[in-house]
Amino acid sequence: MSVTGLLLIGFLVVHLAGNLQLFSDDTGEHFNAYAEKLKSFGPLLYVAEFGLIALFVAHLALGLRVTFENRAARSQRYALDRDRGARSFASSTMVVTGVIVLVFVIVHLLDFRLREMAPDGLAAMVVRRLSEPAGALIYIVGVGALGIHLSHAFRSAMQTLGLNNTRYDVPIARAGKALAIVLGVGFAIFPLVYFSGAKGSTHSASVRAAEPGATEDVYFLGKGGASLRGFEFRGVGAIEPSHLDDVGDPRSIGREEQR
């Protein structure tokens, strides 16, 4: 559980770094080149992908087993059940946020991995998807749930692996929260930016990527085409701070004083 979870976190860090390529130029060429580079590894890429799926499935299976075993350990519930505020919202919803992440990951793979590559490249596909209201919502909810999951997960894994102690507990818990915020907010920035239209000149890459005279094709890519136009109109806007609050500090729930 802890080992698979930490390895998945390692993947996410690399994944976020890769995604940041989207912002490194206005055309999306860097990002597309990065994706091409990954593809050029050929069979190695499949090995890595298989490994990732295995980690994910193992983590999921262990997580579900733990959850069911734990429910079974107390078949007669308390009539009145009051905790002492040590639990957090995140810690008590691990299986819920985990399953949201699972659904999100399936949608995400269908979106960008299992779908046929658009002629104007991966970057354009991503921008189109994240500019749609439904796309943006799915991605924000998915990575928000991930952020909440991780805010408990890191310290929990350190405890499980015996790497925690009284001296490091507070720094480790803080590092876990920071990691959750960096990954949660980090991934959420993409849908926020593209949906709000704050950035989106990848459009020019789409146009250039298409054959001369075939510019129209860009607009025929199903829903994506429509939203590509939509996001063009939206123009430049700032990210609403209120959007960012969605992935804020998930602790502080359930503290109540009883007398």
Added chain:
Amino acid sequence: MSSSHDTHAAHDAATSHGAHAEKKSMRLMLHVWRQRDPSAEGKFVTYKLDDVSPDMSFLEMLDVLNERLIAGGDEAIAFDHDCREGICGACSLTINGQPHGFESETTTCQIHMRRFEDGQTIYIEPFRANAFPVVKDLVVDRGAFDRIIAAGGFITARAGSAPDANALPVPQVAADAAMDAAACIGCGACVAACKNASAMLFVSAKVSHLALLPQGQAERNSRVLAMVEQMDKEGFGNCTNESECEAACPKGISVSNIARLNREYLRALASSD
């Protein structure tokens, strides 16, 4: 302050807040779990208790209730207790949804009724965990803890007669940490408070207090393996590191012991003996 107590008023004012001015008795509405035997269906029975002294301990309040029940020809409520001074860990009760009640680092027997409000409703339930089956009413069988202790509990090596205390140096840090872990009274509140009914805090305290001391080095690896194996057999849940156990523990056992238990366990798995 009411004017009918004028004569005492001057005296009260002199003795600061007048906390002892008037020992008003309290009225309570108790919902107590009654269960005839392990296989019977239990239910809450409501009792109204009218003249509870604020100076009574929680268990004395139950004693008073039981005397009334017996006087009225009813069966007394079964509850566990022994030392009544917070050191034996017998008084396993869940008071308003919290094992040992809401006061931090306090056993049920050490709670006084003055901490409750006059007229308050109190739910009293047994500890709930499949590994701690209800014997009767509020009494649960915590034999699972004894079996865990027995699984790892003694050293088979000949220890000889007691050595001179100074012959065995123990660093102060280790002595303190071991002493903190040894404060565990085996009450089971950690299991009762854990949403997974996990026994990790108890086992970690027991494993830690020996692993930290030179005397515990013999059979250090086999001990942790055997205790964890027994813990798993007893049907406790798995730890998900939510620290409710630490918050509920009347002896303030820290979850850092759980990290140590995991460390000891991995270490033992990796070693050859």
